[in-house]
Amino acid sequence: MRWWAFAHLVSNTGTWMQLTVQNLLVLQITGSPAAAGLSISAQAAPGLLVGMLGGAAVDRWPRKVTATVAQVALGLVALATAFLVATDGLNLPVLIGLAVVTGLIATVDGPACALLGNDLVPVRDVPSAIGVGSLVHSAGRLAGAALAGITVAALGTAAAYVANGLSFFFVAAVIPFLPLMTGRGGPAADAAPTAAGPEAADTSVRGGLLFFARRPRLVALAGLNAVSALFGRNYSLTLAVLVTGPMAGSASSFSAVSTALAVGGIVGAVLGARLRSPRVRLVAALTAGGALLQVLAGFSPSLAFLVVLALPLAVAESVTDTAQNTLLQTDPPPHMRGRVLGAWNSVRTLWGLAAPPALGLLMEVLGARGALVTGGLVVAAAVSAGWLLRGPRKNRAVPAPRPVRIAGTAPVVGPVTEPALAAPVRPALESAA
CATH class of the missing domain: 1.20.1250.20 (MFS general substrate transporter like domains)
Structure with a gap:
């Protein structure tokens, strides 16, 4: 969990470095605030339209493999963007296209990484693991925003995208070495979650x-x-x-x-x-x-x-x-x-x-x-x-059961239902009927 939290911190720092300079990059290319808003909407749109498909993929595929592939894909997109920025090959249509691709990958990466973090701790510690994730997110936001200005001033805008791409590859390199846990700490195979009952078949x-x-x-x-x-x-x-x-x-x-x-x-x-x-x-x-x-x-x-x-x-x-x-x-x-x-x-x-x-x-x-x-x-x-x-809230207080006595038998405590009746009791009831 410590390794995952550290990798998550590195990734969040890189992400916020990129987000901090992204609007400036759009303004530098187009000079239009509306274009900056369009790029943000383009990256968010896949989450609105196909978010459920990404979640379904996470339910069906092995979680570690899914998270690793998603992190590598996001890293490749960030590095491709950095290359285009460095070679002056980036224009607004290409930037919007890259934003859409990033949003599509994020529909799988978000739930996969969130649930993977929970799989690293016993069930009783899952709320704490989620809290650690929130803490790391906030710390990465602070660090990324601070480092973005320093990086851009010293190395240029493309460097922020390179840093973000490398942070994704770092997370992808850590994931295969994370042992998963289920229940209260027993080892689990790296497989997609399963469930029993009729609901399990509906994916x-x-x-x-x-x-x-x-x-x-x-x-x-x-x-x-x-x-x-x-x-x-x-x-x-x-x-x-x-x-x-x-x-x-x-x-x-x-x-x-x-x-x-x-x-x-x-x-x-x-x-x-x-x-x-x-x-x-x-x-x-x-x-x-x-x-x-x-x-x-x-x-x-x-x-x-x-x-x-x-x-x-x-x-x-x-x-x-x-x-x-x-x-x-x-x-x-x-x-x-x-x-x-x-x-x-x-x-x-x-x-x-x-x-x-x-x-x-x-x-x-x-x-x-x-x-x-x-x-x-x-x-x-x-x-x-x-x-x-x-x-109205359901009444959680259950009244104490009263003994039910049938002639010739021991008292039956609780409601007289089929499972509660012992085998000798049923013939007595049937003959009474």
Whole structure:
């Protein structure tokens, strides 16, 4: 697990180095902000359209092999992009095509790598493994953003893509040496997950969609994710507008807010790693708490107040994400988890594409402060309404069974059902009938 976490950190650092310079590269080629947005959408679109197919592939194929092939493929795409940048052979159509290919590979790589990390620890430690993944993701984001500027200044834009490509190859080299575990630590063969029963035979995309739609807690998570994405959480957008607009700050002022958000993300990942069995109610409570903090952010009187507030705001968001990931990766049966993550990827991508324009329109109408306050109140109200409208909880208290005595027999404790009746009891009942 330590090797996997280290490899994951290296890969995330390279990925964030590339993402940091990608928009600058598009602007350098085209000079159009719209083109930069198009490249992001092109890379996200496969997750929306074929996310379930990627999840189905993860459920059917051996996990280590799948993750290794996906990492090598992503590394080749990054190195090809670096070569085109270095030789001035990259134009917008080619860049969009490479972004689409990257998005397609990511529909398989994302769930494969997420579930592979869980296979390295006993079942009881899976929530902690997911928390470590969140921590590594946040740390890689910080390191990648910092190294991107240094690398580009010293070696040029192509170097960031080379670093990212090499990081994928490093992960691919580590995966074959990772021993998998099942249950509470027993060795397992490197094979695709299997399950018993009639559901095990259904490895179709349709089966995964039906499972997701019929699982109330998964539907509830999708609803919470939708409302929080559409009316909040995009703090890199909303807080940037708040700082540079009503607060009359500069880009360096927002960097202080970004640093606080990053630190809060790391703290939240550490706290989230301690969650053993999170419930949807916890996710709902954290979502509502984050929404109320967002309302306070809208009323921030100064930059210092906003920087202080950004820390718990990011903590709530990070713990919420870790709890969601734990539920998504542990609630479904093993043979269904790839498709559940694929369905979740499609849902999250949908809201991810819809949220920035929606928030932009809201800020155009209400201003940055009004959008933060209104969005936070909408999220809190939606969570409260869902809490009030949820179905009645099942009564977990089971009344103590009363003994049932039949003439000539010993008392039978519990409900008189067919399995409970001993063989000598059945003839007595039949003769009585």
